[in-house]
Amino acid sequence: MKKLTFLFMAMMGTASIASAQSAAPDPLTVRSWAASCSNCHGTNGRAEPGNETLAGANKDDIVKKMLDFKAGRKPATIMHQLAKGYSDEQIVAIAGYFAAQKK
Amino acid sequence: MKRRQFIQTASATSALGAMGLISGCATLGGSNGPKVVVVGGGYGGATAAKYVRMWSDYGIQVTLIEPNASFISCPISNLVIGGSKTMADITTSYDNLVKRHGVNLVKDYATQIDPDKRVVKLAGGSELPYDKLILSPGVDFMMESLPGMSKAGAQDKVLHAWKAGAQTVALRKQLEAMPDGGVYALSIPLAPYRCPPGPYERACQVAEYFSKAKPKSKVLILDANDDVTSKGPLFKKAWAERYKGIIEYRGKHNATDVDAATNTLKFEFNDDVKANVLNVIPPMRAGDIAVKSGLATANKRWCEVDFLTFESKAAKNIHVLGDSIQIAPAMPKSGHMANQHGKTCAAAVVALLTGKEPNKQPIYNNTCYSFVSSEDVVHVASVHTYDADKKTMLTVPGSGGVSSAANELEGRYAMAWARNIWADTLA
DSSP states (O other): OOHHHHHHHHHHEEEEEEEEHHHHHOOOHHHHHHHHHHHHHHGGGOOOSSSSOTTTOOHOOOOOOOHHHHHHHHSSSSHHHTTTTOOHHHHHHHHHHHTTTTO | OOOOHHHHHHHHHHHHHHSSSTTGGGGGGGGTTTTEEOOOOOOHHHHHHHHHHHTTTTTEEEEOOSSSSEEEEEETTHHHTTTTTGGGGGOSHHHHHHTTTOOOOOSSSSEEETTTTTTEEETTTEEEEOOOOEEEEOOEEEEEESGGGSSTTTHHHOOOOSSSSSSHHHHHHHHHHHHHOOOEEEEEOOOHHHTTTTHHHHHHHHHHHHHOOOOOOOEEEEESSSSOSHHHHHHHHHHTSTTTTOOOEEEEOEEEEETTTTEEEESSSSSSSEOOOEOOOOOOOEEEHHHHHTOOBBBBBOBBOOOOOOOOSSSTEEEGGGGGGGOOOOOOHHHHHHHHHHHHHHHHHHHEEEEEEOOOOOOEEEEEESSSSSSSSEEEEEEEEETTTTEEEETTTTOOEEEEOOOOHHHHHHHHHHHHHHHHOOO
């Protein structure tokens, strides 16, 4: 019984990991999405003076800011127009990429 | 190492990587790694060279062929013409590509491609073999559409200054030498051309200089297009309010010839125009090497590409990007866009050389700042994503837009943009 339970749980575990992996965008795709921000925010999010550095920033903070830009809750010169081009899923994935970069 | 062996090694490497036994592509390095040759060190080519190195964990060898000693930016170069910036402000060394990223920089000019042998021939006589060739040759001018420009000395007198460099300096000197009360005429070709709002920004820069130094002088814009092709209402507001009595705009003025001796411009339908300083931006097409190699399949002017990889539709293993390509709908020919092409192409080339699938969902943006004075700026922004049915890049509905009005804050952001894109491309 113990053995069966273990096996069942192991299988469930494998299944949920597998489905999580298929749902999450491919890391190389996310890297390319994030690179579309680097013209202004620096390679891998390490910006030159004058624009915000995203490397090592808090993921939830980036997501909230972007969703606020997208919804028009946060005033901006240009980011409200750019944020509307990215899906919420893309924003979450890109934020995760930058949060994981060294400052 | 033979190609097949390399692919086998590469896929074995990635399998090991996925198992967590090694990281990156350590075994790809050294002089036996695959070879990428990049032609053209502008926004597109320099970015592609850096990112192929970075994203292959420095395993793929990259040679960048560029005739100029350093990178001179077209964006911001209109401010040199206006007098508020210098050439030093828009010039960046290629040193970091070499020192930080191990790019092999060759100061030469590509003259010929042999797609079967996969070899690029250089003006200096050497030949470079490649596994993947990335062409980012920018634009060249269709001088044949203005016959007078081929007369001796014409191109030294009637400048385009549409490639930043010696002509940028020379045009500034012509404006400085012009007497007060003179006319500067700017001829704009039919779209598509490099940098849609660039000519209108230039008109503002020259007008600001005149308003301070030569207030009786005029700027005459002679546009082959029906109307202003980019940021129209914002530019027209600047001309009506800031440069009233200085700038005059005339649409539907398609230039057909130039008489450099008398500084006269001839048009398809309109009367001749004579000016003290004649600045003619000729119609343009993909860079010479791309046209000569038979890659410019759209109207014999632009190169059609697969937008997932930037591989030419006319030749395998040759990727074309930047201003040379047949653009997707609403995609501008801009330095920002060329940088985005460079990264998309680099990711695809690394994937293809390591036996992986290129990204099927590219998304990137364009942001373009124009200086209506030496401080105040207007922008246009857009977001472009791949449409699998139409096999092209389309703008995302509801995204993008322009500034509500010219403002100084965006003047600061424009310079921050410049510092950042120069670093992303070259550092």
